[in-house]
Amino acid sequence: MDLSSLCKSAPVSAAPDMHARHAAQEMGRLHIGCLPVVEDGRLVGMLTDRDLALRCLAGGLGSEVRVGEIMSRDVVTLPATAGLAEAAELMRDHVFRRLPIVDADGRLVGLVAADDLLRTLAREIGQMAEVVEEEMVREAAARAATEAGQ
Amino acid sequence: MSLEPHVDKDIWCVRPDETAAVAAARMEKAAVGCLVVRDEFGGVAGIITDRDLALRVVGRGLDGAQTLVQDVMSGPVVSVNAGCSLTEALETMRDQGVRRLPVLRDGLLAGLISYDDLFVGLAKEMGDLGEATRREFWRAGEHADLSGLAKRAR
Numbered sequence A: 001m002d003l004s005s006l007c008k009s010a011p012v013s014a015a016p017d018m019h020a021r022h023a024a025q026e027m028g029r030l031h032i033g034c035l036p037v038v039e040d041g042r043l044v045g046m047l048t049d050r051d052l053a054l055r056c057l058a059g060g061l062g063s064e065v066r067v068g069e070i071m072s073r074d075v076v077t078l079p080a081t082a083g084l085a086e087a088a089e090l091m092r093d094h095v096f097r098r099l100p101i102v103d104a105d106g107r108l109v110g111l112v113a114a115d116d117l118l119r120t121l122a123r124e125i126g127q128m129a130e131v132v133e134e135e136m137v138r139e140a141a142a143r144a145a146t147e148a149g150q
Numbered sequence B: 001m002s003l004e005p006h007v008d009k010d011i012w013c014v015r016p017d018e019t020a021a022v023a024a025a026r027m028e029k030a031a032v033g034c035l036v037v038r039d040e041f042g043g044v045a046g047i048i049t050d051r052d053l054a055l056r057v058v059g060r061g062l063d064g065a066q067t068l069v070q071d072v073m074s075g076p077v078v079s080v081n082a083g084c085s086l087t088e089a090l091e092t093m094r095d096q097g098v099r100r101l102p103v104l105r106d107g108l109l110a111g112l113i114s115y116d117d118l119f120v121g122l123a124k125e126m127g128d129l130g131e132a133t134r135r136e137f138w139r140a141g142e143h144a145d146l147s148g149l150a151k152r153a154r
Helices: A020-030 A049-058 A084-094 A114-149 B020-030 B050-058 B086-096 B115-153
Strands: A034-039 A042-048 A098-102 A108-113 B034-038 B044-049 B100-105 B108-114
Touching: A020 A034, A020 A049, A020 B050, A034 A108, A042 A049, A042 A098, A049 B020, A049 B050, A084 A098, A084 A114, A108 A114, B020 B034, B020 B050, B034 B108, B044 B050, B044 B100, B086 B100, B086 B115, B108 B115
Parallel strands: none
Antiparallel strands: A034 A042, A098 A108, B034 B044, B100 B108
C-alpha cells in the first residue's frame, strides 16, 4: 500500500505572509495541528500549533508575526509512491509526526500523520489476530472431532 | 494490566495566575506539550497544552505577557485514580477525547499519563513479540540443519 491512499486530499496550506493569529484560527477551525506553508505552488515550510505557542509566546514575537518568520524550513518530504514503512522510518529519523507528500514536480499532494499510520497498522494487526482466532477455532473443532472418534 | 508503571511522575506545573508567556517558556524549557495547572492548595485546577496557547492566545490576538493561564486553560479536568487499569485509562481518553490525564492518589496529584507513553509501551511489547517470532524461525532453521547432519551421519 502506498501513501496516496492515506493522505488527506486537497490539503489546506498557509502562505508565508499570513499572520500567526490567522494561522492559529485556521488550525482551530479545521481541527488540525499543522499547516504546510506554500509559496508559488512550492512547499517552503511547515507550521505547527507548538511552533505558534513557543515562538509567538515564549519567544515574545506576538500574534501579528508572519508565518514565514516562525515556520520550520527544514522540511522533509516523501513521494506519494513511498510506502508506510518508509514514512515511519522518516518520522523516526527526523522526529516529525507529520510529513508532507509531494508529487514529481514538488507540489504538495497531502500530509500523512503518525496517527494515520498507526490506524492502518492497528487494522493490519487486528487482521493478524483474526487469523490466530480462526486457527484456534478450527483446532478446537478438530480436537473435538478426534475425541468423538475415539 | 496496571497503570502504575506508565505514570509519568516527573510533571511540570504552572499556577493559574502565571501568564501564558511563562507557560510557553516552561513548555519549551521542559520539552513538554502540557503543564498541569495547580491551585494554591496543591489541587489540579486544569491542564494547559501548547495547542491551547496557540488557539486561545495567539488565535485570539491576545498578549501572552498579559493573559493569565486560568483564562485559557482547560478545566475542570478529567482525571483517573492511580489504582485503575490501563484499559480504564484508555477508555477515559477515548470517551473524553483527550490524550493526557492527571493521575490522582488519595485525591492528590501523583503524575500524568499520556497516550504517547502508553503507545510506546505497547509498541515495545509488540517489538518483543516480533523478536520472539524471529528467534523461533532462527532456532527452527538450526534444528533443520541438525537433522540434516544426523541423516548424513547415518
